[in-house]
Amino acid sequence: MATEPVNVSEFQELARLALPKMYYDYYSGGAEDQQTLRENVEAFRRITFWPRILIDVNRVDLSTSILGYNISAPIIVAPTGSHQLAHPQGEVATAKAAATCNTIMVLSFTSSCTIEEVATSCNAVRFYQLYIYKRRDIAATLVQRAEKNGFKAIILTADTPRLGRREADKKNKMIAPQLKNLEGLFSTKATSDGGSILEAYVNETMDPSLSWKDIEWLRSVTKLPILIKGVLTRADAVKAVQVGVDGIIVSNHGARQLDYSPATISVLEEVTVVHAVEGRVPVLMDGGIRRGTDVFKALALGAQAVLVGRPVIYGLAANKGEYGVRRVLEMLKDEFELTMALSGCSSVKDITRRHVRTEHERLLSMM
Numbered sequence: 383m384a385t386e387p388v389n390v391s392e393f394q395e396l397a398r399l400a401l402p403k404m405y406y407d408y409y410s411g412g413a414e415d416q417q418t419l420r421e422n423v424e425a426f427r428r429i430t431f432w433p434r435i436l437i438d439v440n441r442v443d444l445s446t447s448i449l450g451y452n453i454s455a456p457i458i459v460a461p462t463g464s465h466q467l468a469h470p471q472g473e474v475a476t477a478k479a480a481a482t483c484n485t486i487m488v489l490s491f492t493s494s495c496t497i498e499e500v501a502t503s504c505n506a507v508r509f510y511q512l513y514i515y516k517r518r519d520i521a522a523t524l525v526q527r528a529e530k531n532g533f534k535a536i537i538l539t540a541d542t543p544r545l546g547r548r549e550a551d552k553k554n555k556m557i558a559p560q561l562k563n564l565e566g567l568f569s570t571k572a573t574s575d576g577g578s579i580l581e582a583y584v585n586e587t588m589d590p591s592l593s594w595k596d597i598e599w600l601r602s603v604t605k606l607p608i609l610i611k612g613v614l615t616r617a618d619a620v621k622a623v624q625v626g627v628d629g630i631i632v633s634n635h636g637a638r639q640l641d642y643s644p645a646t647i648s649v650l651e652e653v654t655v656v657h658a659v660e661g662r663v664p665v666l667m668d669g670g671i672r673r674g675t676d677v678f679k680a681l682a683l684g685a686q687a688v689l690v691g692r693p694v695i696y697g698l699a700a701n702k703g704e705y706g707v708r709r710v711l712e713m714l715k716d717e718f719e720l721t722m723a724l725s726g727c728s729s730v731k732d733i734t735r736r737h738v739r740t741e742h743e744r745l746l747s748m749m
């Protein structure tokens with residue numbers, strides 16, 4: 383592709399050309415048959431718009447706030463691991479792009495750069511994503527380092543008691559992550575009997591006994607707000623609110639964990655309304671956001687903001703570092719702004735449930 387990408391999806395091919403196969407497969411892949419991977423994107427396509435006309439959209443305001451932090455648009459950077467496999471500047475480049483776009487960067491527990499490097503590189507509002515190892519002291523130490531370095535929230539990822547079965551990684555014998563944050567604390571060496579070394583590493587370290595009661599423990603080691611990432615059901619949303627979390631992220635981990643789990647956009651409404659969260663805590667979502675129209679659909683179905691995973695890495699990898707990530711975020715913002723204007727919404731709070739029609743509603747209307 384000789385020309386500049388005109389949409390976010392076009393960065394994927396550029397990333398494929400730029401990266402070694404092992405890394406591209408790791409970033410792009412999903413679990414097993416990759417049915418959920420396709421569905422995360424396809425399910426957005428089945429939702430259509432009910433646009434309103436003759437509304438003054440001379441000025442369209444995309445800005446919003448999450449946990450009290452003002453951001454330029456409800457589009458934030460999802461936690462994804464090992465950015466230095468995509469670009470030498472790794473998460474530092476990603477965080478700088480987030481800062482330039484005036485949005486939030488969620489730093490992954492499996493980042494290549496350290497908490498301190500990211501914190502000193504830019505003034506983006508930063509959240510820290512946490513995995514909890516069998517060695518609980520590691521989590522406590524990292525949370526406290528994040529807090530000390532100005533991170534504003536902890537995102538506990540709760541869908542990874544073990545790693546999903548990612549078959550490309552098995553074939554490629556995917557390497558274990560280089561976790562500079564853990565240097566001097568914990569070895570990241572792992573061996574496998576011929577498959578994915580990443581998978582062997584995760585399965586050796588992660589605490590599969592983690593459960594709801596541990597949220598209390600996490601609260602005892604930090605003052606920061608705690609969000610739970612990986613909620614897909616109404617029952618878990620209710621439970622999360624009961625145990626007092628400060629926010630929920632509807633996510634299937636970019637379809638990398640349990641294949642045939644539902645597309646996130648298809649369960650979002652179940653979590654946000656009817657006996658579940660009902661506005662008590664913010665609900666964010668991720669999975670399959672590739673267009674500004676997707677952002678609008680997620681907001682219409684009750685999300686306060688979306689997180690973007692793979693497109694950010696593709697922007698980073700297309701040999702462009704910070705610039706590539708900035709382009710990805712700007713494209714999504716520009717498309718979202720146009721969608722708002724064409725739907726008759728001049729601010730984010732004007733986006734309502736009545737602006738979209740789900741597949742379910744379309745079928746009902748035919749009966």
Ligand SMILES: Cc1cc2nc3c(=O)[nH]c(=O)nc-3n(C[C@H](O)[C@H](O)[C@H](O)COP(=O)(O)O)c2cc1C
Binds near residue numbers: 638668693
């Ligand atoms: C390469 C890659 C690495 C990821 N690493 C993490 C991680 O370290 N922690 C985490 O909570 N989620 C991780 N995720 C999941 C993302 O946070 C997010 O849920 C997902 O990518 C959203 O879907 P999308 O890629 O379709 O935007 C990762 C996803 C990808 C693609």
Ligand SMILES: CCCCC(=O)C(=O)O
Binds near residue numbers: 513545635
């Ligand atoms: C600890 C697992 C590696 C990062 C991750 O979450 C992913 O690859 O999906």
